[in-house]
Amino acid sequence: MTLEIIGISALGLFLFGYIIIASIDFGAGFFNAYSTISGKQHILTKIIHRYLSPVWEVTNVFLVFFFVGMVGFFPKTAYYYGTTLLVPASIAIILLAIRGAYYAFTTYGGLKHKRYTILYGLTGLFIPASLSSVLTISEGGFVTMENSAPVLDYWALFTSPLSWSIVVLSLTAVLYISAVFLTWYAHHANDEAATNLLRKYSLSWAGPAIITAAGIIFEMRTHNPEHYQRLVDLWWLFGLSVLFFVGTVYLIWKRRAYGLAFGLLVGQFALAFLAYGASHYPYLLYPYLTLYDSFTNKSMALALIVAFIAGLGLLLPSLYLLLKLFLFNKEYVQGNRNDEHA
Amino acid sequence: MGNEEAVFFSRVLTELTLSFHIIYATIGVGIPLMIMIAQWVGIKKQDEHYILLARRWTRGYVITVAVGVVTGTAIGLQLSLLWPNFMQLAGNVIALPLFMETFAFFFEAIFLGIYIYTWDRFENQKKHLLLLIPVALGASFSAVFITIVNAFMNAPQGFDVVNGQLVDVSPILAMFNPAMPTKVAHVVVTAYMTSAFVLAAIGAFRLLKGSNHIYHKKALFLTMKLGFVFSVATALLGDFSGKYLAEYQPEKLAAAEWHFETGKGVPLILYGVLENGEVKYALKIPFALSILAHEVPNAEVIGLDQFPKDEVPPLYIHYLFDTMVTIGMWMTVLSLVYIIGTWRQWRFVLSQWFRWLLVLGGPLSVLAIEAGWWLDEVGRQPWVLRGILRTKDAATTSGQVDLMLVLFAGLYLVLGVGSVVVLWRMFRKNTVEQELADRASEKAGDAL
Ligand code: HDD
Ligand code: HEM
Ligand code: HEM
Numbered sequence: 209m210t211l212e213i214i215g216i217s218a219l220g221l222f223l224f225g226y227i228i229i230a231s232i233d234f235g236a237g238f239f240n241a242y243s244t245i246s247g248k249q250h251i252l253t254k255i256i257h258r259y260l261s262p263v264w265e266v267t268n269v270f271l272v273f274f275f276v277g278m279v280g281f282f283p284k285t286a287y288y289y290g291t292t293l294l295v296p297a298s299i300a301i302i303l304l305a306i307r308g309a310y311y312a313f314t315t316y317g318g319l320k321h322k323r324y325t326i327l328y329g330l331t332g333l334f335i336p337a338s339l340s341s342v343l344t345i346s347e348g349g350f351v352t353m354e355n356s357a358p359v360l361d362y363w364a365l366f367t368s369p370l371s372w373s374i375v376v377l378s379l380t381a382v383l384y385i386s387a388v389f390l391t392w393y394a395h396h397a398n399d400e401a402a403t404n405l406l407r408k409y410s411l412s413w414a415g416p417a418i419i420t421a422a423g424i425i426f427e428m429r430t431h432n433p434e435h436y437q438r439l440v441d442l443w444w445l446f447g448l449s450v451l452f453f454v455g456t457v458y459l460i461w462k463r464r465a466y467g468l469a470f471g472l473l474v475g476q477f478a479l480a481f482l483a484y485g486a487s488h489y490p491y492l493l494y495p496y497l498t499l500y501d502s503f504t505n506k507s508m509a510l511a512l513i514v515a516f517i518a519g520l521g522l523l524l525p526s527l528y529l530l531l532k533l534f535l536f537n538k539e540y541v542q543g544n545r546n547d548e549h550a
Numbered sequence: 551m552g553n554e555e556a557v558f559f560s561r562v563l564t565e566l567t568l569s570f571h572i573i574y575a576t577i578g579v580g581i582p583l584m585i586m587i588a589q590w591v592g593i594k595k596q597d598e599h600y601i602l603l604a605r606r607w608t609r610g611y612v613i614t615v616a617v618g619v620v621t622g623t624a625i626g627l628q629l630s631l632l633w634p635n636f637m638q639l640a641g642n643v644i645a646l647p648l649f650m651e652t653f654a655f656f657f658e659a660i661f662l663g664i665y666i667y668t669w670d671r672f673e674n675q676k677k678h679l680l681l682l683i684p685v686a687l688g689a690s691f692s693a694v695f696i697t698i699v700n701a702f703m704n705a706p707q708g709f710d711v712v713n714g715q716l717v718d719v720s721p722i723l724a725m726f727n728p729a730m731p732t733k734v735a736h737v738v739v740t741a742y743m744t745s746a747f748v749l750a751a752i753g754a755f756r757l758l759k760g761s762n763h764i765y766h767k768k769a770l771f772l773t774m775k776l777g778f779v780f781s782v783a784t785a786l787l788g789d790f791s792g793k794y795l796a797e798y799q800p801e802k803l804a805a806a807e808w809h810f811e812t813g814k815g816v817p818l819i820l821y822g823v824l825e826n827g828e829v830k831y832a833l834k835i836p837f838a839l840s841i842l843a844h845e846v847p848n849a850e851v852i853g854l855d856q857f858p859k860d861e862v863p864p865l866y867i868h869y870l871f872d873t874m875v876t877i878g879m880w881m882t883v884l885s886l887v888y889i890i891g892t893w894r895q896w897r898f899v900l901s902q903w904f905r906w907l908l909v910l911g912g913p914l915s916v917l918a919i920e921a922g923w924w925l926d927e928v929g930r931q932p933w934v935l936r937g938i939l940r941t942k943d944a945a946t947t948s949g950q951v952d953l954m955l956v957l958f959a960g961l962y963l964v965l966g967v968g969s970v971v972v973l974w975r976m977f978r979k980n981t982v983e984q985e986l987a988d989r990a991s992e993k994a995g996d997a998l
Pocket of ligand 1 (some may be wrong): 621704729733734737740741743744784785786787788789791792802830874875877878879916917918919920921922923924925926929997
């Protein structure tokens, strides 16, 4: 393995972690808002808050880790993406900031209002949509070089079918991931009403999620044939991923082993993520930037990898403790413990 | 938008974001330590009041952390968005501490999540206190790592540039640059000092507003003692920072001191105004600048005459320096008077006007933090990386920075007002008296 591959793998791991846990968070906010409108709030709110409360800040750090690590391992990306992403990334930051702060204000500060709950739910959809534009841009065709500086063509981005398919995929995936996880969580908490409702959400978002995913591959054929060819070469990874998907849906349909169902879902997305990432190789930004020409110098790469390993040594036990105390603690999940925040 | 405009708006947006973030970040660095001390005192003395103090501080802290986290995420991304050339270069040489900072964030975030939800989980209170140690460490180390990056900007080293290429990069050497020891120490200690005085201000305010509860008196006395210790350390480390400047960034010190001509045995200029290049109405302390810079009354101090005109930082940083130092001295004296006054039972430390001074100490300390950072950052101009990369060459070429500035200004307004309103309501609704009574009746219920 080359240093470049180690670097991108570390970043990929954390990006994937962010995608999963942030999806749960975004989707939960949306379901919560939706249930306020449809008068089912009493069913969901408790479950959602119980899960989200201790972890929301950790979710954010996954994102920070990814972009800071990116600049560390691949400093040239700071130049290319930094120059082009000013507007989409700023919008994403602002939405993230409002969302995060609002969450803290309501949970710890007792500020509650129906209008805000709905706004909160909607930001959960706009954030993945605006973040996913990075993915679209990386496919090439939207950035041109003018006076040796990269410039983003907004018009092309807004009118491209690829970019809209990616936006739609990000939304369906968020809702699907979140619904499956929360089904499991609600079941874990012995909350029958919530389990049933969330199970229904899971089943209804499964179809759209897989259809939009297939749609992207289709779009890619015309947009970036080189990438499309490499995707097709990895068909077996996608095949496996679809099998996992079928497994999840089957288990949820049969009301069985929700934990396993969520595990399969993570597997499904991990395989698809891996296949997508591997076929994107070696480009970070078609056709200007590859892993290799944007990589940092050797001594920095080694230093970062050492820091990464040492950091993981610290991080993994702490994450385990967090999950053990909250996610896997039946007493806490079921609300038997009187664990009010501070 | 021309590139000059892009540079201008990038500057303003960076200034705005950092000046806003630093308020919450400073509190975020210092408060966990204060909570730890209060909880520890409470456990040791078996005094319910200190434990409740820790608990109430924690509640407020969660709100400030939230704003710190979201604005920090903003500046983290903005560095690449607004200064892509700088980050590309910096990424090659100083990415290590930035990267390590994210682990500090993780550590803090995870244990904070655990800490706030486990107040009633442990029989042994000490176990709960242990959970706070990683929070405090994580917070302080975030400050250490990010300040190392900033120190590097002031005294870059650990690489060579040959034909426009970076060679011989040493991340460790870059981290341990000459600016790092004094800067890191001064920043961390001022965060502790500021947090102590902000908390003291809250206690003093409650006492002013009619509550005469012993709880607030204990809180005030504890925080003033801590504030005193840290303000002495601040002044000491600030003096070291001055000596560092004299050695490695003489142009910054000279600009801050309006020291125009190189000479021996030079006086320190305090306050005053600059009129047509002449200093007026200033307080001149003989030999003091020589002492500040080199510890010897007759030492030579380099003046602005030694630098090309386009490398002299803006001279208004003198006011920033004065503001910071004056506040530092004032708070040291004020806290000392309060402590001695309390021991010796001087009447005036209990008076209304004195308590107003204590209330004022909180905002003043925050102001000193802002002044200090502006001094540091503006005093580095025209460089982003001193001697290597000019600010005007580092900015984005994007044309929409002005629009982003408006959006972010709106965001900070919402966050600032929101956090203040939420904190205010949180503590007004749930007074100490009320909470102590609740807890007592709960205990009685348990005993039955
Ligand atoms: C509560 C806040 C506070 C207080 C009371 C002081 N400082 Fe300070 N000072 C800071 C907060 C600060 C800071 C915000 O932390 C800075 C900005 C950047 C840095 O390194 O620390 C700083 C920078 C800074 C610098 C510039 C360092 C550089 O640019 O590299 C000097 C020379 C001093 N300080 C000196 C002092 C002295 C002699 C003080 C006397 C009491 C003092 N400071 C009080
Ligand atoms: C010396 C000045 C700074 C100090 C002392 C500081 C300290 C902190 C602290 C303690 C936090 C945790 C939140 C809290 O407890 O309130 C935080 C958040 C953050 N800071 Fe700063 N910061 C500084 C400047 C910066 C700069 C210049 C950057 C940009 C690289 C930055 C990036 C971040 C990020 C990304 C977060 C969010 C981390 C998360 O998601 O948990 N900070 N900062
Ligand atoms: C948190 C406290 C800080 C405050 C209040 C602050 C304030 C400022 C100000 C006022 C400027 C503009 C200077 C000018 O253009 O005249 C500036 C520039 C800048 N600062 Fe800081 N700063 C802080 C910390 C940091 C840290 C820790 C870093 C490094 C990671 C940093 C990186 C930058 C960069 C890259 C610029 C733009 C280039 C330049 O103008 O030199 N700042 N900051």
